[in-house]
Amino acid sequence: MQMEKKIKVIISGGGTGGHIFPAVSIANAVKEQHPNAEILFVGAEGRMEMQRVPEAGYKIIGLPVAGFDRKHLLKNISVLIKLAKSQWKARAIIKEFKPDVAVGVGGYASGPTLKAAGMMGVPTLIQEQNSYAGVTNKLLAKKAHKICVAYDGMDKFFPSKKIIMTGNPVRQALLNNKVSKEDALASFGLDSRKKTILILGGSLGARTINQCVMGNLDKIKTSEVQFIWQTGKIYIDQARKAVEEAGESENLHVTDFIKDMASAYAAADLVISRAGAGSISEFCLLGKPVILVPSPNVAEDHQTKNAMALVNKLAAIYVKDASANAELIDKALQTVTDEKLLKELSDNISKLALPDSANIIAHEVWQLATNKQR
Numbered sequence: 001m002q003m004e005k006k007i008k009v010i011i012s013g014g015g016t017g018g019h020i021f022p023a024v025s026i027a028n029a030v031k032e033q034h035p036n037a038e039i040l041f042v043g044a045e046g047r048m049e050m051q052r053v054p055e056a057g058y059k060i061i062g063l064p065v066a067g068f069d070r071k072h073l074l075k076n077i078s079v080l081i082k083l084a085k086s087q088w089k090a091r092a093i094i095k096e097f098k099p100d101v102a103v104g105v106g107g108y109a110s111g112p113t114l115k116a117a118g119m120m121g122v123p124t125l126i127q128e129q130n131s132y133a134g135v136t137n138k139l140l141a142k143k144a145h146k147i148c149v150a151y152d153g154m155d156k157f158f159p160s161k162k163i164i165m166t167g168n169p170v171r172q173a174l175l176n177n178k179v180s181k182e183d184a185l186a187s188f189g190l191d192s193r194k195k196t197i198l199i200l201g202g203s204l205g206a207r208t209i210n211q212c213v214m215g216n217l218d219k220i221k222t223s224e225v226q227f228i229w230q231t232g233k234i235y236i237d238q239a240r241k242a243v244e245e246a247g248e249s250e251n252l253h254v255t256d257f258i259k260d261m262a263s264a265y266a267a268a269d270l271v272i273s274r275a276g277a278g279s280i281s282e283f284c285l286l287g288k289p290v291i292l293v294p295s296p297n298v299a300e301d302h303q304t305k306n307a308m309a310l311v312n313k314l315a316a317i318y319v320k321d322a323s324a325n326a327e328l329i330d331k332a333l334q335t336v337t338d339e340k341l342l343k344e345l346s347d348n349i350s351k352l353a354l355p356d357s358a359n360i361i362a363h364e365v366w367q368l369a370t371n372k373q374r
């Protein structure tokens with residue numbers, strides 16, 4: 001039997017979970033389809049990917065790249081120097097690793113890496129998670145061979161002949177989860193007889209959502225419902241202090257970051273969340289009833305657009321960031337006891353799932369690497 005060609009793949013990007021986890025999921029799918037494929041991640045020094053990618057079992061090299069500071073223009077001199085250094089380092093990595101293909105998932109590092117790859121004749125594929133294209137991906141699109149997207153209408157940003165509708169890749173461990181609801185609840189120290197609300201702020205945490213929880217701790221403590229509250233790393237101390245002052249309570253599990261999202265989803269009857277594209281893909285694939293509070297602080301208000309694609313199909317409940325303090329917790333407590341509404345939300349959101357995204361993208365990666373479709 002003829003040995004399969006061994007392909008080498010660079011995957012680059014990160015900054016937040018929304019870029020990192022699709023990248024890990026693409027890597028897993030490539031490895032599953034072609035076990036002897038060699039994969040190298042290129043991230044940004046000091047960012048979340050430098051921890052999460054090795055945890056997922058892959059090697060990563062960091063570039064000294066940083067984002068532009070739109071408020072303090074002078075600071076951008078050092079940003080430009082870092083960018084030049086990153087460009088140089090990306091070239092050196094590509095020269096040494098000799099990838100057959102480079103995949104960009106958005107975020108700081110993917111700019112210099114994919115630019116260098118393109119200039120050195122390595123075919124490139126980009127994956128855009130949102131309904132609005134990020135600056136880096138728009139710049140890289142001209143040279144990219146394939147652009148994998150999750151929303152309709154992306155030809156506003158990218159050449160339509162390069163676009164493939166794949167949906168966002170979701171980590172395989174979430175989809176193949178076998179843990180029971182009882183075991184999942186037990187892993188968070190919670191009671192299997194009670195309804196459970198999972199509160200998520202995206203990979204970095206969400207200030208507004210945290211404030212809503214902190215402002216309603218009495219209501220939360222005295223409710224018949226229990227909560228898993230993910231605060232994000234920068235808010236955890238403040239959150240713990242607030243809980244301590246209000247008096248610890250058995251129906252509230254607080255954490256900065258949830259590693260085992262499969263159990264968190266299995267435990268939850270209802271989710272409260274920001275409207276990051278990756279989170280939304282997970283809710284769709286797992287059929288989770290959700291209240292979305294889109295972040296107003298992201299480019300072109302893209303989270304509201306992500307959210308509205310669901311809300312308009314009665315597949316999610318919408319609470320505006322500015323109204324969250326007044327409405328969010330009451331709405332969640334009402335919704336979680338309304339079985340009919342929970343079922344309707346779950347049925348409707350399930351219809352929007354795009355399964356198999358990682359496998360489809362992995363197949364495209366293989367095609368590019370083996371020179372079949374350039």
Ligand SMILES: CC(=O)N[C@H]1[C@@H](OP(=O)(O)OP(=O)(O)OC[C@H]2O[C@@H](n3ccc(=O)[nH]c3=O)[C@H](O)[C@@H]2O)O[C@H](CO)[C@@H](O)[C@@H]1O
Nearest residue numbers: 016017018021129202203230257258261276277278279298
């Ligand atoms: C503030 C910001 O810039 N947000 C952007 C970022 O969101 P963010 O980084 O929050 O990303 P997403 O909502 O897309 O995905 C979050 C991911 O983190 C995982 N997770 C989350 C919490 C946790 O404790 N553990 C855990 O593993 C989720 O399961 C999910 O896989 O990237 C998204 C995708 O480009 C964008 O749509 C968001 O607008």
